[in-house]
Amino acid sequence: MILLLFGVFAGCENPFTTRQPEPPTNPSNFIPPSTPDIVFINLRIAFEERNVENYIRSFVDTTRSENTFIFVPDRGVAAANPGTFQNWQLLDERRYVTQLLQVTPADSIHTLRFVEEQRNEGATTATFTQNYELILHHQRQNENIPIEYRGQSQFSLEKNESGDWVIYRWEDFTNGEDPPWSELKVLFQ
Template identity: 35%
Template sequence: MNLLTIILISCDIFTTRSPEVPDRPSSNFLAATSPEILFNNFKSSIEEKVVENYIACFVDTSYLKKKYNFIPAVGSTALYPILNNWSINEEKQYFLNLVSKLQQGKNIELKLTNTQKNIFGDSAIYYFDYELIINSNNQLIGGTFKGTAQFKIFSDNREQWSIVEWQDIKKENYLCWSDLKGRTSY
């Protein structure tokens, strides 16, 4: 046998190997060419805990010259002053902190119900009643958060929809999303 044959046989380079398990959960993220896709992406990015996909749901000033604005629930800024000047950076840090505080195997479930929408061509306002259930023993983040979210969304120059403004509205005596953001932002 010649040397090349021996090397090829011993290296076993033509045998297929087992596929590697991905580092991240699978993702259902699609280009948000409709408001419905945008909110499906928003929901799945939270439930799958994929920070990059979560942030991709918000306005990117490279494609739309609008600044992101989060309007916390009434009274929340007194408890959590960080909510006063909330930007994309705080949005990302909050979600990174939330995901990092979840124990292995714990999940997040988001229910969006009672949808109301007003569409104005390249912009729209969507209202959802939400129930955010965080399965965690961590008292800061574990539990159920309820409220109403008002989203102002716009289509950018790629013809993709993104969240430009998010207003959180507290519901009765429940903790709301503003409480969760305030608790996890430090």
């Protein structure tokens, strides 16, 4: 009997040895947004990684702030799509980006570039005016939905009680011939 038990336990690994940790199922390169600049880096990374949660983390959380998220679309896009952006909230933002990223192949490359035009930064609030270029290779191109979006946005940010910078207001403007980001939100809402 003792020999039998010894034989059973001889094949077992030591239960007290340390094992190799498993890699995370959804690795993330999210950077704690200790400065306003990092918020825009995180937005870029969220698109590259197709990570909805990290995209949403860049926006104000009403449990940590008195502000709520406000998106002000390009005037032309708003006029062409009445009611679409009325009361646009973070839930709408999540829905659009989720639907957008669901129709982008895993092997496609997304590009989001910001070029700063102007900044006004204080201790707890900041306003950034940024030109942007967003290129997304999605699976709805056969519906004549563009893959390139360019424009200018004015972002209002705050430092929340945790010391993280987040966007609480986003105004979008057309900046030439290409459709602005507002148009992308309409198409994938």
